[in-house]
Amino acid sequence: MKKILFIEDESALQRAATQVLTEEGYRVYSALDGEAGINLAQKEIPDLILLDLILPKKDGFEVLEALKVDQATQKIPVIILSNLEGSSDVEKALGLGATTYLVKTNYRLNEVVEKIKNLLGN
Numbered sequence: 722m723k724k725i726l727f728i729e730d731e732s733a734l735q736r737a738a739t740q741v742l743t744e745e746g747y748r749v750y751s752a753l754d755g756e757a758g759i760n761l762a763q764k765e766i767p768d769l770i771l772l773d774l775i776l777p778k779k780d781g782f783e784v785l786e787a788l789k790v791d792q793a794t795q796k797i798p799v800i801i802l803s804n805l806e807g808s809s810d811v812e813k814a815l816g817l818g819a820t821t822y823l824v825k826t827n828y829r830l831n832e833v834v835e836k837i838k839n840l841l842g843n
Contacts, residue, residue, distance in 0.1 A: 723841050726750045726767040728758030728784060729802070730776050734825075738771070741830050742837070755779025759787045762794050768841055771833075772819075774803040774810065782813060789818040798840050802833065 752758035774781030798820040
């Protein structure tokens with residue numbers, strides 16, 4: 722069973738995504754802040770990480786940097802799911818190693834799930 726870590730401080734979105742992804746056959750781990758997200762990523766080594774950029778404790782950019790310097794987590798694909806639409810934010814995230822950048826308002830949950838399936842090859 723593929724493991725997905727969702728680092729997102731908006732609990733309603735966290736619950737909705739967890740439900741949909743669980744129904745699709747994924748095991749979902751949730752973190753509500755950046756620090757918890759890094760710790761969970763290092764402990765569970767998920768197959769994919771969904772990452773918000775605006776987070777308490779450590780923001781998504783800091784999380785991405787921490788994941789990419791750690792040998793254990795640096796190869797995990799990271800999908801940024803954020804409301805930040807500025808091209809500088811997109812460039813920064815992709816420059817730090819994010820696989821894909823999705824703006825929340827432009828994607829419905831089922832479309833995000835399709836992106837995940839494509840990335841994980843199932």
